[in-house]
Amino acid sequence: MDAILLQILNGLDKGSAYALIALGLTLIFGTLGVVNFAHGALFMIGAFCAVTMQRLFGLSFETVDPDKTDFLGNPLKVKTPYLESWFGPEVGGALIDWSVPLAILLAIPVMLIIGYVMERGLIKHFYKRPHADQILVTFGLAIVLQELIKHYYGANPIQTPAPEALAGVAQLLPGVVYPIWRIVYFCFAVLIIGAVFAFLQFTTFGMVVRAGMADRETVGLLGIDIDKRFTLMFGMAAAVAGLAGVMYGPINAPNYHMGMDFLVLSFVVVVVGGMGSLPGAVAAGFLLGILESFASTTWATTTIPGINQIIIYLVAIIILLTRPRGLMGRKGVME
């Protein structure tokens, strides 16, 4: 029983990342009709926002601590982070611990701007061109972003530890311990997904966007500047991917190819959920996460060797062949 609970938790956790990326991806597809192969790169940029913040706050210079000496009696140099020397050890130390939450604050405007620039500068010119061209140009962009990150941060994974208070494990039930940060990640994902849905459901802006998703032309004929709203939605989708990345850092050390790794998986998630369907993307994300988690158990891998590696693709292939619109896709979307 505990084992099953643990697998479900693991699955929800993997699924959180899938769901968040797929949500943004399908938001872009649903509003703009663009297949964005650079979405994984946006996720990666989010993760590197966290790296940047941690570096910024971790920056330190050496000072001589008069109270400490080595065994020969020479004064000892200690490393003091800037923040500690500026704000004192208590405030400064606490601030370092806050680098991930602060990275979230940084990531939101950064991602919105990147999304806005991307849509206005590049994607806009590709609405009328075939999907293959959209895939190709965003694939090129993904390579460029990936290489820039590699150039500035190096090819090795960079550890971004979770804030100290959230770094340990928690006892959920007797006998079931689980890393706190992963629980935080799941809650965060639920929060973001809820916020996006609430935004689309309960605001006038969201209503107009939904109307635009259903019938762009009519909304345009009503005198509403739908393009402007869609651009903002692109920025929002980028921000969702970025936030997923910021919070993902402590789970797996960010590296320059994490975007490409997640891209394929998130496309599979989008297709399984149904292209353009927001609830579908979220449901498929969590579902595939849980499936993958159960497929990784020793029981599953001994019964069918390698099942943990291929389960997601297998599901995707079966879904695509039997129900190409996906679990919750609308009929007729690119069938």
Add this chain to the structure above:
Amino acid sequence: MFGLDKKDGTLLIIVAILTMCAPFILNPFPADSAMAQFNAGYPDLMQRFVIFGIFAIGFNILFGLTGYLSFGHAAFLGVGSYSAVWMFKLLSMNILPAIILSVIIAGLFALVIGFVSLRRSGIYFSILTLAFAQMSFALAYSVLTPITNGETGLQVTLDDPRILGMSATADGSIPVTNLFGLEMRAAYDMAVGPWSFTFSAGYYVCAVILLIAFYLSIRIFRSPFGMMLRAIKSNQTRMNYTGLNPKPYTLAAFVISGMYAGLAGGLLAAMDPLAGAERMQWTASGEVVLMTILGGAGTLIGPVLGAGMIKYFENIFSKINEATLHGWFDFLPEPLENATVWVLEHFVGAGWHLTLGVIFMLVVIFLPGGLVEGGQRIGRLFGRKKAATKAAETKPAE
């Protein structure tokens, strides 16, 4: 000539001359000069040019001609490599049976994947091929270890039970791949003054195969079958209404392109008898997409040009480092020199992927017909026969 019209015949002859004289053309600088690092005429790289050229020619038949964007073609390359290495291990070090087997196995593999994937089109087809390729990659990496040797990769070893030929040579080393006794590694160095040209047996075998592959692709392009593929690309619905079933044609195109990929994989293994799972990763499929688009999808010569360009970038541009750049720009005043080098160093050496990505984006945005269209535009700019060339030009991909 060979059933080609005059224009295609000329193209084939030009390609033949270029490939046969490649050791001269790619080695324009004297061996000990500063520019020698731009020489691409060493056997290893030349073989890559033509092998990936073959890969891209095959991919072009599916993507450029039929309009199906596959993101999983690296799987066939990998399968081809594995089959070739197994042939070396079990039968003989002769490359001919190995290559034949890799083409057949890759073709069968493509038949299965194509049969399933082609039930969908557009983005769904891309995702399906991607999923199949990632699955093959994951399996080759883990479960199929008895066949693929997992992450170490498959190699020929000293105790291979080779049916024809010996397991190890008299002096106890692994025999070299050969074509009826002609060793692939054999090379002849010709020194002309300060220049040095290398003629390698392996390269010429690959080059001849490239010519055959290229000739076949011209024939496919000009055949009624090729016409049908074009029709599928331009409007499949309309084709359905005329009562034609496009499925057998697309499947044939898929299998043919898969066999080309298998041939390329087999040749890679023939030149260097090892195969690894990373050859099947989806980024490797992305590479052949880049090659085809960069050169010009849907054109005859484009994919070969694209393959050559990417491999040149990968091997030559990546060798330029900061010191080299400082050497080039030391005539500038110091701050200006540093600034120039600082900008350029992002784009060379380890950053060559960045250059590639930028060029690729520019091509997709401004030159949808790739380098070939670029060449045509320049040609039209200076040429006199405007109307005449326009009628005969190859239609670039849309």
